[in-house]
Amino acid sequence: MHAKFTVAAAALLLTVAHASAIELKVLVPAQYSPASGFIPGSVVHKDLYAKFEAQNPDIKLNYEVLDTGPQGLQKILTQATTNSLPDAAIVDGQWIARLVQAKALQPLDQLWPASDRADFHPAVVEAVSIDGKPYAIMFQTGMRGLLYRPSVLAAQGEKEFPKTFDDFLKLASKLKDKKVVAELVPAKATDEPSTMHMLSIFWGLGGKLVDEHGAPVFFTEENGKALARVYEMYRDLVAKGAMRAEVTTMDEAALRPFFYGHEVFAMGGSSSNVKQIWSEQPDTVNDLAVAAYPMPGSGKPVTILGGFTYAITARDPKKVEAAWKFVSFMTAPAQMGAINEALGQLPVRTSVWSTNGFFSTNPMMVSYKAMYDGPMQTRPVAPIYTTISSAISSQLPGVIAGTLSPSDAVNRARDAVMVEFKRQQSR
Amino acid sequence: MQSTAQTIPLPSSRRRIPRPRLPRVNGFFFFILPGVSFVLSLTLFPALYGIYISLTNLNLGYVGYSFVGLENYGRLLEWDDLGLVTRNTLGFVASVVVLQVAIGLLVSILLNQKLVGHQVMRSLTILPWVLPSVVVGLVFAQIFGGSRLGIANYVLSLFGVGQMSWLADPALAMALLVAVSVWRGVPFTVIILLGGLQTLPRELYEAAVIDGATAWQRFRYVTLPLLKPILMISLIMGTGGALNSLDIPLALTGGGPGSATELFSISLYKQSFFHLDISYGAAIGTVMLVVNLVLIVLYLLVLQPRRSANHD
Structure with missing residues (x-):
């Protein structure tokens, strides 16, 4: 009898906890989401989303697909003008200035520790910063x-x-x-x-x-x-x-x-x-x-240098806190390395270049690393x-x-x- | 004392109780209401709202917007490529409409003959119209890809002809754009004209044959005059379709090479959805609306059957 009460209470607690979980609305391009048409990309994102939700039972992820072209930028700008922004989003690095101008992004200077920023190439941090404040975290780059x-x-x-x-x-x-x-x-x-x-x-x-x-x-x-x-x-x-x-x-x-x-x-x-x-x-x-x-x-x-970035668009402090948990999780070295390797995109963390087997040994990737270590510049x-x-x-x-x-x-x-x-x- | 009270007769059960009069509404009003609502809400309102937007500086890159009068129309007049895009659009629309109606008329006359297999041919002729136009644009882009893996170049190579840069040559790209648009549009013209041809009275043709009219004379003096209203519909719809066409041009050439095949519709799309300059795009849209209306009026004036001055 006692055991039954315990199970029932636990179930009730779980239900209440789930009901009171923060629903985090995330806007992401299909290729960087569980909806990716590229199977390895889909698998890695499904795994990471599940892992994040398991680690953060108080947060429920609700993702929506965003176009990577101008329509994507237009969508977020429209959401900013109509106060219907999501809580976090993956945005193209070149959109950041327009989005900051439209007050769509939250600065990350108070959230993103300097020690973690040091793992990124300085040009990467510069690419996402305006007036010295970073507004997003780049998680991949494509080198031409x-x-x-x-x-x-x-x-x-x-x-x-x-x-x-x-x-x-x-x-x-x-x-x-x-x-x-x-x-x-x-x-x-x-x-x-x-x-x-x-x-x-x-x-x-x-x-x-x-x-x-x-x-x-x-x-x-x-x-x-x-x-x-x-x-x-x-x-x-x-x-x-x-x-x-x-x-x-x-x-x-x-x-x-x-x-x-x-x-x-x-x-x-x-x-x-x-x-x-x-x-x-x-x-x-x-x-x-x-x-x-x-x-x-x-x-x-x-x-x-240019690539997609994780940014926080929430305005409510609780949502900002939850969004940061998500952003910092997805851009942590292990997760970033897994995404980069699955999609074949170049990492922007120095640690990933050296610790990930694919990036540190594949001859093609080694050539890219030489370019990465040379003169590199971001679009303004x-x-x-x-x-x-x-x-x-x-x-x-x-x-x-x-x-x-x-x-x-x-x-x-x-x-x-x-x-x-x-x-x-x-x- | 004499009573002044008068007896008011009670209404009998057979007399009608007077009711307040409702305003008399014609029955047809209710029947046209859905259609009128549809036109007002989904056609007229967006058109008028588009004109209003063209008088503002609405750009999705900025918060808020304000009234700027005719500024966007001023920008349009100062646009470097205005002459080029106008020439492209006029050339494209004229070529597509003339070819579409001419080929459509020819094909519909052929299909109107009781030839062997004409039913099958009618079905086959309509096939291009069944395909979504974006798919048509993408398929032809694949066919005319400049690589030797492009289908057209592969076929040419079988005959020993060298590779061609189909879509990189400005004149060739425009010619292909016209050809593909005509290929897609002819079936629609055929459907309309064939419907019209089948309603023409046979007696007139029989009389013409008795009078010794040749096939050309029967076409010139019987078919063409009677088909004028239908031709007018084809011309109006063809012109509107070509002028507002975006799917095939965008998928096939994207306005390139450079701006060699850029049409107003592509400019509108680029301004509105690439540069997010909605008000400027609306100004281009308004100009296109006016051009559409002007052309329709012109067609009506030229092709409407003239009434005889003497009504006796």
């Missing part, structure tokens, strides 16, 4: 570079990927004789990856997109020259048959058939797609490498960035087609951005 087959390089009698633009053009000439295009890099207008590929070279040439106040400066003197030089490089690559003009219609995914069909030697791609490439084209598992962009003269490209955390990105990539088709000179392309991009910048300032 040129993916190629070392066997093709070796067949040309080359030992290593050309480091200078001139050397690359020489290699392109040899490849052209064999009817192989040297390089394809996405150059589609208003496509963010198009800009990201350009930025590595632009930054390597010393260019700056915005000043310390977030005002656009990419067109001024030396910056303008650097951008014009990048446009020139794209134009010259196409003019010399080292790249096809068709890149103006392509995003990263559209390049792959050319690479798979051995029509192109190197393609611009993200580290985040490496596992997919291995899976779609098994012969690349042992014949795929990554190289930094060949640069004019002795310049070195700057690796672009400024509200005008998306307009700049759209404006500079929109000029590529004109430059490549030869209807727009590189300097005119810079001026057109400037005109498009400054109109919007003035409007933003007036708001």
